[in-house]
Amino acid sequence: MVNTILKTKNVKLKYGDFEALHGIDLDFNQNEITALIGPSGCGKSTYLRCLNRMNDLIDGVTVTGDFDFQGADVYADDYDIVDLRKQIGMVFQQPNPFPMSIYDNVVYGLRVAGVRDKATLDEAAQTSLKQAAIWDEVKNKLDQSALALSGGQQQRVCIARALAVSPDIILLDEPTSALDPHSSRQIEATLLQLKEKYTIITVTHNLQQAARIADKTAFFLSGDLIEAADTKQIFMNPEHKETSDFITGRFG
Amino acid sequence: MNAKRYDKLATGLLYTIAGIVVLILLLLLGFIIIRGLPQLSWSFLTTPSRAFTAGGGIGIQLFNSIYLLILTMLISMPIALGASIYLNEYAKPGKVTSIIRTMIEILSSLPSVVVGLFGFLLFVVQFGLSFSILSGALALTVFNLPLLTRSIEDALKSISNDQRNGGLALGISKWETVTKIILPAAVPSIVSGLILSAGRVFGEAAALIYTAGQSAPALNFANWNPFDIDSPLNPMRPAETLAVHIWKINSEGIMPDSSAVSAGAAAVLIIVVLIFNLLARWIGRLLFKRLTAGS
Numbered sequence: 001m002v003n004t005i006l007k008t009k010n011v012k013l014k015y016g017d018f019e020a021l022h023g024i025d026l027d028f029n030q031n032e033i034t035a036l037i038g039p040s041g042c043g044k045s046t047y048l049r050c051l052n053r054m055n056d057l058i059d060g061v062t063v064t065g066d067f068d069f070q071g072a073d074v075y076a077d078d079y080d081i082v083d084l085r086k087q088i089g090m091v092f093q094q095p096n097p098f099p100m101s102i103y104d105n106v107v108y109g110l111r112v113a114g115v116r117d118k119a120t121l122d123e124a125a126q127t128s129l130k131q132a133a134i135w136d137e138v139k140n141k142l143d144q145s146a147l148a149l150s151g152g153q154q155q156r157v158c159i160a161r162a163l164a165v166s167p168d169i170i171l172l173d174e175p176t177s178a179l180d181p182h183s184s185r186q187i188e189a190t191l192l193q194l195k196e197k198y199t200i201i202t203v204t205h206n207l208q209q210a211a212r213i214a215d216k217t218a219f220f221l222s223g224d225l226i227e228a229a230d231t232k233q234i235f236m237n238p239e240h241k242e243t244s245d246f247i248t249g250r251f252g
Numbered sequence: 253m254n255a256k257r258y259d260k261l262a263t264g265l266l267y268t269i270a271g272i273v274v275l276i277l278l279l280l281l282g283f284i285i286i287r288g289l290p291q292l293s294w295s296f297l298t299t300p301s302r303a304f305t306a307g308g309g310i311g312i313q314l315f316n317s318i319y320l321l322i323l324t325m326l327i328s329m330p331i332a333l334g335a336s337i338y339l340n341e342y343a344k345p346g347k348v349t350s351i352i353r354t355m356i357e358i359l360s361s362l363p364s365v366v367v368g369l370f371g372f373l374l375f376v377v378q379f380g381l382s383f384s385i386l387s388g389a390l391a392l393t394v395f396n397l398p399l400l401t402r403s404i405e406d407a408l409k410s411i412s413n414d415q416r417n418g419g420l421a422l423g424i425s426k427w428e429t430v431t432k433i434i435l436p437a438a439v440p441s442i443v444s445g446l447i448l449s450a451g452r453v454f455g456e457a458a459a460l461i462y463t464a465g466q467s468a469p470a471l472n473f474a475n476w477n478p479f480d481i482d483s484p485l486n487p488m489r490p491a492e493t494l495a496v497h498i499w500k501i502n503s504e505g506i507m508p509d510s511s512a513v514s515a516g517a518a519a520v521l522i523i524v525v526l527i528f529n530l531l532a533r534w535i536g537r538l539l540f541k542r543l544t545a546g547s
Contacts, residue, residue, distance in 0.1 A: 086423030096414035099437045109422040
């Protein structure tokens with residue numbers, strides 16, 4: 001029985017007078033990977049950033065629509081945005097570890113949340129780094145700078161950092177586009193393991209990647225959601241002509 | 253002439269220009285240090301100056317310069333830090349922000365003698381602080397604030413936005429992101445900027461002539477009660493600094509060894525400023541290593 005964890009309905013986003021999203025209806029199932037695909041500028045990243053309200057940081061942006069996250073409206077006036085971002089974590093395109101040690105990076109969110117107990121922090125660091133499939137590579141140098149790691153390792157430390165505050169959903173904004181193919185594959189393998197425990201929503205430019213890891217795929221075009229379905233159906237038997245044109249590389 | 257030869261010519265020209273700059277600096281430093289170094293001795297650095305007879309030192313002036321520098325930094329650092337955090341992290345682009353920025357630009361281009369006269373009218377006369385270290389420190393704060401704000405703002409600006417987003421996406425509030433992620437990451441360049449501006453403050457004379465005064469009353473280095481008039485720590489006493497002292501003995505010094513004292517004092521000033529510059533690099537690098545766990 002699949003459980004819907006996040007429902008969005010009629011999501012519209014405006015930069016000033018320019019409407020970038022024209023009413024997106026999309027639901028996300030628990031413990032599944034959903035991939036958002038589409039050509040550059042189609043609004044997939046913008047939509048992703050609506051989900052943890054990162055667009056609030058940009059001046060002149062207005063977001064409307066219904067967001068139902070486990071029964072709560074995340075855009076309600078009294079909804080705690082800081083709390084939301086603890087439950088919906090995010091990993092960015094560029095690995096962005098903080099300029100501090102690997103250990104400090106991972107336990108950062110917990111420390112700020114007031115956790116001081118060394119044993120709790122140690123355990124959280126170890127669990128998160130293991131879940132992000134980087135524990136074996138860094139377990140002997142936890143006190144070294146995260147900046148000294150390779151790009152792929154940095155990205156997995158960033159995933160571990162997001163996991164440490166135990167979110168329900170992890171948003172990934174093109175997490176592998178700044179990485180080499182080998183590191184990308186490692187991140188993909190990591191994501192496949194993570195969906196056992198978390199719900200994953202990822203934006204990707206890489207169609208093969210979407211086909212390899214996603215349970216559901218949603219195709220965006222010019223601020224509209226063209227179609228969303230099981231990945232297999234999107235790739236083998238899409239309903240809309242635009243989707244099949246995009247999948248087969250006729251544009252985008 | 254083809255492109256390759258133009259390229260060689262331009263490269264050669266640029267090297268020559270750079271060489272001239274270095275040469276001027278070396279000549280200047282060499283002249284001051286070679287002339288001043290023979291005058292330096294422990295007693296020159298520690299004894300008070302003499303107005304009419306030979307053999308005076310610069311002890312009190314040196315202490316005044318350092319004390320004034322510390323006071324100035326204590327006053328200007330928190331203000332500059334707050335201003336730059338506001339400008340770089342909180343201010344939204346708009347009229348008010350651009351007016352603030354323009355004002356800071358104008359303030360930073362004010363001639364220091366004008367700052368000195370302004371300090372004289374406001375702090376010395378209006379506030380009744382008279383010629384004192386405090387007046388001098390406040391005038392130097394006016395002089396130093398725009399530069400310090402600018403350098404801290406640049407330090408904050410150099411921290412990538414990915415770091416801010418990373419913090420916010422972790423569910424960390426904006427204030428915590430700024431104070432716990434952005435500021436620590438910027439500390440090395442903030443410290444470098446701080447020490448470099450300390451060098452400028454240390455060598456400043458014009459802004460101090462009418463504020464900290466031109467006399468160096470005798471101090472009792474055994475008395476550290478800041479409320480006593482002969483205590484070195486008293487912020488309300490007039491205090492001639494090293495740079496002001498150099499200016500004064502060159503314009504109206506009547507001691508027989510005035511040129512020797514001036515040469516020695518100039519050498520000390522230059523050496524201290526050089527030390528500040530080297531320290532800025534060294535401490536900046538050290539802090540970066542320390543704070544980023546050695547990358």
